[in-house]
Amino acid sequence: MSSVKIDNDFDLRKIAESGQCFRWNPVGGGGYRIQAKDRMLTICPTGQGLYEVSEWDAFWENYFDLSTGYAEIRAGISEDDPYLRAAAQAGEGIRILRQDPWETLITFIISQRKSIPAIKGCVEKLCRAAGRKLSEGYYAFPTKDELAALSTEDLRACGLGYRAKYIAAVAGSSTDVDEMRTLDDEQLLKELMLLPGVGVKVASCTMLFGFHRLNLFPEDVWINRVLEEHYPDGFPFERYAPYCGVMQQYLFYYRRMYH
DNA sequence: GGCCAGGAGGCCT
DNA sequence: AGGCCTCATGGC
Numbered sequence: 001m002s003s004v005k006i007d008n009d010f011d012l013r014k015i016a017e018s019g020q021c022f023r024w025n026p027v028g029g030g031g032y033r034i035q036a037k038d039r040m041l042t043i044c045p046t047g048q049g050l051y052e053v054s055e056w057d058a059f060w061e062n063y064f065d066l067s068t069g070y071a072e073i074r075a076g077i078s079e080d081d082p083y084l085r086a087a088a089q090a091g092e093g094i095r096i097l098r099q100d101p102w103e104t105l106i107t108f109i110i111s112q113r114k115s116i117p118a119i120k121g122c123v124e125k126l127c128r129a130a131g132r133k134l135s136e137g138y139y140a141f142p143t144k145d146e147l148a149a150l151s152t153e154d155l156r157a158c159g160l161g162y163r164a165k166y167i168a169a170v171a172g173s174s175t176d177v178d179e180m181r182t183l184d185d186e187q188l189l190k191e192l193m194l195l196p197g198v199g200v201k202v203a204s205c206t207m208l209f210g211f212h213r214l215n216l217f218p219e220d221v222w223i224n225r226v227l228e229e230h231y232p233d234g235f236p237f238e239r240y241a242p243y244c245g246v247m248q249q250y251l252f253y254y255r256r257m258y259h
Numbered sequence: 260g261g262c263c264a265g266g267a268g269g270c271c272t
Numbered sequence: 273a274g275g276c277c278t279c280a281t282g283g284c
Contacts, residue, residue: 019268108268112270113266113267113269113270114268114269114277114278114280115267115279115280116268117279117280118279156277159278159279161276161277161278162270163270164277199271200270205268222268261284263282263284264283267280269276270275271274271275271276272273272274
């Protein structure tokens with residue numbers, strides 16, 4: 001166990017409830033056990049911006065996106081948008097995690113028409129079925145080859161339903177998700193949407209949470225409510241570029257938590 | 260407490 | 273515009 005200091009814009013609970021990650025589990029005291037790719041971390045707040053961590057290295061520094069200045073991004077919010085200002089204030093501490101693109105893609109294909117607990121359950125079953133065992137009860141997120149080795153029946157046993165054929169097709173395809181890093185936003189969205197089971201929503205989430213494309217603005221039922229209620233003329237995307245995705249996270253969190 | 264029905268953080272045809 | 277797999281949720 002060691003201790004790290006993360007003294008601004010870092011709220012574990014808000015990140016956990018922001019809908020971007022599905023392998024975070026509370027361990028009490030405001031702490032979480034976090035699994036990502038083939039890594040696992042237990043992190044617990046001890047006050048004054050200090051956190052007790054089970055391990056700490058460049059992987060986690062990068063994962064938590066600690067180098068991005070969210071206060072500066074919030075400072076760009078227009079004074080004549082009180083709703084977004086309130087949302088950003090409520091959401092202070094949310095960061096857009098730098099998750100693995102492959103893991104993010106598969107997770108959000110699974111997410112369609114599922115509740116958060118159901119998504120978490122499916123992902124965990126999938127890791128158990130195909131992921132490398134890290135320690136007793138803990139499994140890495142399966143690689144593309146590991147997923148491809150599963151039959152469609154194995155996938156269905158993870159509770160994937162009609163999504164099983166999407167996962168099987170993506171895992172069995174020649175597409176290398178990591179190689180898409182070099183594409184610009186427009187090209188990347190187009191390429192992702194060519195994959196089976198990937199529409200604009202899943203592609204947008206994969207880009208924002210897996211490729212760290214901070215301008216993507218995934219529109220789900222919660223965001224659609226916000227748009228209907230507060231932006232009758234549409235969201236001002238030009239004004240908030242290239243950080244529309246950060247604004248989306250604040251709006252999502254605020255609408256879901258407080259209304 | 261258990262059972263059932265409508266809906267869920269979409270995509271495809 | 274409908275169907276799709278499954279599951280958590282809420283009403284009875």
